[in-house]
Amino acid sequence: MTSSPDTGASSPDSEAPSSFPDGGAPSPFPDSEAPSPFPDGGVPSPDNEASPPGDGTPSPGNGTSASDDLFQLVFRSAPWTFQSLYVTARLGLADLLGDGPLTSDELAVATESDADALYRFCRAVAALGLFREHPGRIFELTSTGEAFRGGGLAQFTIVNGAENFRSWADVMYSVRTGKPAFDRVYGMPAFAFLDRDEEARKVFHTMVGRGTVPPAVDSCDFSSDTTVVDLGGSVGTLLAHVLRERPELRGVLQDLPSVVGEAPTVLAGAGVAGRVEIVGRSFFDGVPAGGSTYVLSRVLHDWGDEDALRILRNVRAAMTEDSRLVVIDQVIPEGGGFHPGKFSDLQMLVVLGGRERTVEEFRGLLLRAGLKIRALRPPADDPAGSPRTEAVIEAGV
Ligand SMILES: C[S@@+](CC[C@H](N)C(=O)[O-])C[C@H]1O[C@@H](n2cnc3c(N)ncnc32)[C@H](O)[C@@H]1O
Numbered sequence: 568m569t570s571s572p573d574t575g576a577s578s579p580d581s582e583a584p585s586s587f588p589d590g591g592a593p594s595p596f597p598d599s600e601a602p603s604p605f606p607d608g609g610v611p612s613p614d615n616e617a618s619p620p621g622d623g624t625p626s627p628g629n630g631t632s633a634s635d636d637l638f639q640l641v642f643r644s645a646p647w648t649f650q651s652l653y654v655t656a657r658l659g660l661a662d663l664l665g666d667g668p669l670t671s672d673e674l675a676v677a678t679e680s681d682a683d684a685l686y687r688f689c690r691a692v693a694a695l696g697l698f699r700e701h702p703g704r705i706f707e708l709t710s711t712g713e714a715f716r717g718g719g720l721a722q723f724t725i726v727n728g729a730e731n732f733r734s735w736a737d738v739m740y741s742v743r744t745g746k747p748a749f750d751r752v753y754g755m756p757a758f759a760f761l762d763r764d765e766e767a768r769k770v771f772h773t774m775v776g777r778g779t780v781p782p783a784v785d786s787c788d789f790s791s792d793t794t795v796v797d798l799g800g801s802v803g804t805l806l807a808h809v810l811r812e813r814p815e816l817r818g819v820l821q822d823l824p825s826v827v828g829e830a831p832t833v834l835a836g837a838g839v840a841g842r843v844e845i846v847g848r849s850f851f852d853g854v855p856a857g858g859s860t861y862v863l864s865r866v867l868h869d870w871g872d873e874d875a876l877r878i879l880r881n882v883r884a885a886m887t888e889d890s891r892l893v894v895i896d897q898v899i900p901e902g903g904g905f906h907p908g909k910f911s912d913l914q915m916l917v918v919l920g921g922r923e924r925t926v927e928e929f930r931g932l933l934l935r936a937g938l939k940i941r942a943l944r945p946p947a948d949d950p951a952g953s954p955r956t957e958a959v960i961e962a963g964v
Pocket of ligand 1: 587700758775779781798799800801805822824848849850851863864865866869905
């Protein structure tokens with residue numbers, strides 16, 4: 568269910584190997600004039616005297632780089648950081664400041680919020696570097712805040728600030744059982760929840776549908792294709808992207824009935840609606856025959872191995888000797904080191920009971936479905952330098 572975010576910004580800074588929208592600046596207070604988060608502006612002693620015991624506020628370490636690194640990690644990953652960004656995105660504060668600075672009172676009126684509470688939120692968000700605070704409770708957008716306006720990362724924050732965030736509160740359950748906390752918290756799997764909750768579904772498909780076509784798809788050659796079948800293709804954004812430049816190509820879009828309702832608008836907007844058949848049906852119940860290419864983009868990672876295998880067997884049954892399967896997903900490298908897929912893998916565990924996979928895990932799964940890997944293309948960008956790290960695996964019978 569969860570896709571990799573599009574940063575919504577093209578500057579290299581925004582593609583730093585960090586989960587933070589500002590690109591992972593080393594200080595949590597990049598725009599702040601005060602060097603310390605503490606009211607007196609001082610650096611507390613190593614044993615944390617500046618922070619009353621039990622208030623939950625971490626303090627900078629003892630001046631060693633390791634303890635300072637740890638402080639940055641803990642401080643910036645705390646709920647207050649993410650939830651402040653969530654409120655910023657959900658209330659559209661960056662968009663409201665897009666035309667120029669406003670007071671927090673004006674923002675409170677525009678967003679129907681409590682004026683004092685919103686001021687305190689804006690002050691904290693300014694300390695994170697998205698706004699600049701001026702005297703008189705006036706807030707101005709910084710370049711980092713500008714990148715947050717209506718972009719994929721804002722959508723990502725919205726999706727992850729609500730139901731997913733509550734699921735993460737129960738992450739211990741997932742770690743101990745290997746099962747998704749989401750199901751325990753909400754009493755049903757995430758896709759069943761989205762099926763019933765129109766608002767949450769809209770938010771989710773805006774994220775996957777708005778400018779988040781994985782760049783990996785552009786490394787695929789569709790020149791000898793006749794029909795591309797996009798399975799779990801959401802509202803058709805990827806299919807529209809593929810068909811737009813290829814007038815000879817036809818498409819089939821398959822997703823759940825509750826999802827494909829918005830597809831005609833997206834496909835018509837791209838001028839390809841007349842060439843696409845829309846199938847509102849679960850891929851567990853079958854996959855249409857006749858495709859020259861079947862696409863599973865950011866779908867297999869939503870599922871554990873047995874469910875992924877059921878999908879792949881249905882795809883295999885629909886394929887001929889000549890057709891190919893294109894899988895677009897994170898491929899986790901063996902060994903240590905940073906890779907965004909290692910975190911997205913945890914998200915899959917907690918929210919969906921799915922997983923990201925290594926190439927050998929993909930190979931094993933595909934073989935069990937009667938398919939062989941024919942090509943593997945890693946992401947064009949260095950995974951350490953970009954959150955858009957899906958790879959392409961092409962398979963055939
Ligand atoms: C993470 S999204 C990926 C969307 C899109 N392929 C992309 O690359 O952005 C997973 C998609 O699988 C769809 N899906 C979930 N369960 C499904 C099912 N049983 N049958 C068909 N599609 C399903 C969801 O509605 C969603 O659109």
